[in-house]
Amino acid sequence: MCGGDFMxxxxxxxxDFLSYVAEVSRGWxxxxxxxxxxxxxxxxxxxxxxxxxx
Numbered sequence: 848m849c850g851g852d853f854m855x856x857x858x859x860x861x862x863d864f865l866s867y868v869a870e871v872s873r874g875w876x877x878x879x880x881x882x883x884x885x886x887x888x889x890x891x892x893x894x895x896x897x898x899x900x901x
Contacts, residue, residue, distance in 0.1 A: 856864070
């Protein structure tokens with residue numbers, strides 16, 4: 848659909864494609880299970896030392 852032929856599609860095909868892109872991109876904001884585990888295993892900023900100034 849990329850490469851310029853997007854403009855040559857009929858409106859229904861264009862909306863189907865945009866709906867697909869919206870569905871796929873929705874997952875970019877939601878962490879997957881592996882990322883959630885990694886985030887929980889890292890210390891948060893309130894528990895971490897502030898560096899050389901502590």
